[in-house]
Amino acid sequence: xxxxxxxxxxxPEVAKAFDGLIQSLVHSKGLDEKTKQLIYxxxxxxxxxETAVKFHVAMAVKSGxxxxxxxxxxxxxxxxSGIRGVATCLPGAIKQFEEQFSKN
Numbered sequence: 846x847x848x849x850x851x852x853x854x855x856x857p858e859v860a861k862a863f864d865g866l867i868q869s870l871v872h873s874k875g876l877d878e879k880t881k882q883l884i885y886x887x888x889x890x891x892x893x894x895e896t897a898v899k900f901h902v903a904m905a906v907k908s909g910x911x912x913x914x915x916x917x918x919x920x921x922x923x924x925x926s927g928i929r930g931v932a933t934c935l936p937g938a939i940k941q942f943e944e945q946f947s948k949n
Contacts, residue, residue: 914948
């Protein structure tokens with residue numbers, strides 16, 4: 846069982862509220878979807894969360910992000926968290942981007 850399923854099973858009311866928060870962010874109008882995904886990639890890379898980066902790379906590609914934009918989003922973490930995000934997340938993000946792109 847993945848962590849989100851456990852969250853939903855063990856704390857369904859909190860999980861529902863969390864989902865509502867996520868949905869309100871998804872539907873906010875200040876940024877386009879591609880920009881939102883690139884920001885998510887940067888934030889998750891800064892935290893070293895490789896799985897989340899891969900998830901958001903797929904969504905960024907669907908929103909029209911280029912490989913260079915994905916790479917730059919990860920490189921932006923250098924000034925915030927040092928080399929950790931780049932070393933942890935860049936190889937997997939590139940692989941995810943290339944796999945996603947090759948399917949199109």
